Amino acid sequence: MYQVLYCLTDQHDWRLVALGGAVCLLASAAAISLFHRARAAQGTARLVWITLDAVVSGCGIWATHFIAMLAYGPGTGGAYNIPVTLLSLIFAISVTFVGLSIAVSSTRTLWVVLGGAIVGGGVAAMHYTGMAALEIPARVDWVEGTVIVSVVLGIVFAALALFVAARRDDLSHAISATALLTLAIVAHHFTAMGAVVLTPDPTLAISGLSIPPASMSFLTASAAIAIIAIALVSALLDRRAKGELGRQQVVLDTALENMSQGLCMFDADGKIILFNERYAAMLRRSDMQLIGRVLLDILREEAAKGQWNGDPEQFFARLVEDAREGRTTTDVVRRFDRSIRVVNQPMQGGGWVATFEDITEWLEAQAKISHMARHDALTNLPNRVLFHEQLEQGLRRAGSNNQLAVLCLDLDHFKDINDSLGHPIGDALLKEVGRRLKATVGEHDTVARLGGDEFAVVQIGRSEEAAARALAGRLVEVISAPYEIDDHQIVIGVSIGISLAPQDGTNPDELLKNADLALYRAKADGRGTYRFFETGMDARAQARRLLEMDLRAALQRDEFQAYYQPIRDVASDRVVAFEALLRWNHPHRGLISPINFIPLAEETGLIIQLGELVLRQACSDAATWPNDIGVAVNLSPVQFKNPNLIASVTEALEKSGLAARRLELEITESVLLQNSEATLTTLHELRAMGVRISLDDFGTGYSSLSYLRSFPFDKIKIDRSFVSELATREDSVAIIRAVTGLGRSLGIVTTAEGVESDAQLELLRREGCTQAQGYLFSQPRPASDVAMMLERPRLRASA
Structure with a gap:
């Protein structure tokens, strides 16, 4: 140990020692960085990084040695044998390559440490080969124990360096590994130099293949520093690139793992x-x-x-x-x-x-959307779109012996139930109707809800007309059976129109149109039944459509006019009132009777406009008559559903200036059938205004007497059907006697309609009837003839 310290302190130039240490540190840093790059690579790229690492490490060891040898001053001149010097470089690179290959290729600690030990052995091999290249006039001897210590130091510190570097690729581990590798090289070199014993021998000559130590040291150091610098820059650039790639890889991995796909x-x-x-x-x-x-x-x-x-x-x-x-x-x-x-x-x-x-x-959502687009949301039956498609398919499948029927169904009086009991009850009723329909039709038949209370059935089978007739009869029976919905017992009917293919049509639109025409006929024939399409229905429907168009145009062209028929007091034989009757003065067809257009006006809702027109005109005309003459105006059941009825009556009276007591409104029993409570409320409001209320066509309904009890009518009008048979049927006389007697006992005026003969008038007078009206006195005439009808005592009827 003393010899090593003596060699280091007295035989070395410290400035050059510091330079050698710096070169060694730089080479170690580059070697560790390249070691990390090699471990991160695969295949050929790994081999390239290991080779570069071995070259850099070997050159660093080699350069450190010769710079340190330049700092060494043994007291005698010398030179370096070139072949042996090159051999020392080869040893440094090749042995380091073997050690690095072992350490890089394995993750096991034992192999990493073994690789580091081999790298330390490479340091020793390079040093002692380099020392063998030294040619000086002296014998070189070695202290054996110190030599062993130098080799052990290089192996141990190099093994520790690679062990630390392999644990983690971060800055702290890189610095620690660099310091350990530097220590391995420096400790080995200076310990080994302390083992040198020089004995001067002038007989030893320097060979011709030698280079002076100073030249050798500067040349090798310069070249080594250049190689190490290039390698270090490459490693740093690669680390930066790898870091960027690593960050991109993290982003890519994060994106991949968070993809919904x-x-x-x-x-x-x-x-x-x-x-x-x-x-x-x-x-x-x-x-x-x-x-x-x-x-x-x-x-x-x-x-x-x-x-x-x-x-x-x-x-x-x-x-x-x-x-x-x-x-x-x-x-x-x-x-x-x-x-x-x-x-x-x-x-x-x-x-x-x-x-x-x-x-x-x-896919499930798409299927649900498709189902919703082709099915009714309330009943889950096919809607019009799907029904049309299935009807087309049925027509394609139908042959000469396998025909097809289309049944259009419409519930009778469904709107009344919907209005009186509410939409939830109406919806529940429609669902139950749909369920009954599906349970009644055949397995291959199709049931659809076309909208509102309209349903349709496509039936395929043999003997089509008989099968359709049987099915329609079953449907009328099934749908008409009572329903129990939310503690309400409901009874409705159904009207059915039937068209057959191919005789009634060969395409869906034609069959549906003809079935709808037959349905209209079933409704016109009293509802609760079925009808087959017949030739001529289309013509009648076309005429009806034309009449409706004319009716709408007539309202715009002001073609309607109020006519008046006198009502006479039987006892005094004088006119007490006029009944306003609507006439349509068509520019091409002349006067059109109300019986031909009033039902259509009620179906289309135009009766509300017509009713208001008659009310305004009648009040305006009556205001010009004597104060003791009243005017009677008929109200349709449809008008009573209009919430503006009270306002319309009030406005007509105010604009005309007619006293309310002179206005008489005539209603039929069907008005009271709609919604008796609401209707009675409206009637009481009208009565409170002073308007008189008359019950028209008395005796033709089912509950006339109960209506007289529920509302104090001012007048009851005896239907013309009883008056016309006075002379031929005793029961008609009995009915009129009963009605007039009822009127006297209740204080209600009785008016007989349709009086056409003196005999009828005499019988009515005898039975105590209050008023009479009919062709015996006058036909309905325009307002301009009212004065004449008031002046003349009686106009004989002309049938």
Whole structure:
């Protein structure tokens, strides 16, 4: 130990020692950095980094040695043998390469330490070979114990250096490993130099293949520093690039693992080179080794377990062929009750990228949307769109012996139930009707809800007319059976129109139109029944449509006029009032009777406008008559559903200036059938205004007497059907006697309609009837004839 310290302090130039140490530190830093780069690389790239590391490390050891030798002053001149000097460099590089290869290629600590020890052995091999190259006029002897210590120091510190470097690639471990490797080289060198014993011998000559120590040291140091600097810069740039790549890899890995889709990349041979966990989980391949495996082998394994349907070879061959031809393909496969969409996108240079998306919920949502678009939301029956499609299919399937029938159904009085009991009850009723319809039709028949309370059925079968007739009869019976809904017992009916293919039409639109015409006929015939389409229904419907168009135009052109028929007091034989009757003065068809257009006006809702027109005109005309003459105006049941009825009556009276007591409003029993409570409220409001209320067509309904009890009518009008049979039927006389007697006892005026003869008038007078009205006195006439009708005592009827 004393010899080593003596050599270091008295035989070395400290300035050059510091330079050698600096070169050694730089070389060690580059070596450790290159060691990390080599461990991070694979294949050929790793071999390149190990080679560069060995060159840098060997040159650093070699340069450190010769710079330190330049600092060594043994007291005699000398030179270096060039071949042996080069041999020492080769030893330094080759032995270091072996040690680095072992340490880089293994993750086990033992092999890393062994590799480091070999690197330390390389330091010793280089040093003692370099010392052998020294030619001086003296004999060189060695202190054996010191030599052993120098070798052990190099091996131990070099092994520790690579052990620390292999643990982690960060700054603290890199600095520690660099210091240990520097210590391994420096400790070995100066310990070994302390083992040198020089004995001067002038007989030893320097060979011709030698170079002076100063020249050798500066040349090798300069070259080594240049190589080390280049390597260190390369390592730092590579580290920075690797760091950036690492950060990008982290971002890429994060993106891949957070994708909602699965992703897998295949090379040209179908071998997996990249995938994310979503892919493995979606296809349930998480427990498989996937990287580097050929897809075909995986498919074969799954087919053997029953997890793959189809031929794996054929499927794989198609994928490879599509990728080779540059075709992008999209498939939907079923995997473990899930639907997965697979998009295969070819890559340049071969191979393809496959993305996997679980579309099970999306397909279910699409199916639900499609179902909703083609089915009624309330009853879940096919709607008009799907019904039309199924009707088309039925027509295509129907042959000469397999015909088809279309049944259009409309619920009778459904709107009244909906208005009186509320929409929730109405909806529940529609659902129950749909259920009954489905339970009644045949297995291959189609039931649809076309909208509102309209339903339709497509029936396919033999002997079509008989089958359709039987089905329609069953449907009328089933739908008309009572319903129990939320403690309400409901009874409704159904009207059905039927068209047959091919005789009534060969396309859906024509069949539906004709079935609808037959339905209209069923309604006109009293509802609660069915009718088949007949030739001529279309013509009648066309006439009805034309009449409706004319009716709307007539309102715009002011073609309606109020006519008046006198009502006479039987006892005094004088006119006490006039009944306003609407007439349509058509520019081409002349006067049109109310019986021809009033029902249509009620169906279309135009009766509200017509009623208001008559009310305003009647009040305006009556205001010009004597104060003791009243005017009677009929109100339709549809007008009573209009919430503006009270306002309309008030406005007509105010604008005309007519006293309310002179206005008489005539209603029929059907008005009271609608919604008796609301109707009675309206009637009481009108009565409170002073308007008189008359019950028209008394005796033709079912509950006339109960209505007289529920509301104090001012007048009851005896229907003309009883008056016309006074002279021929005694029961008609009895009915009129009963009505007039009822009127006297209740203080209600009785008016007989349709009086056409003196005999009828005499009988009415005898039975105590209060008033009479009919052709015996006058036909309805325009307002301009009212004065004449008041002046003349009686106008004989002209039938």
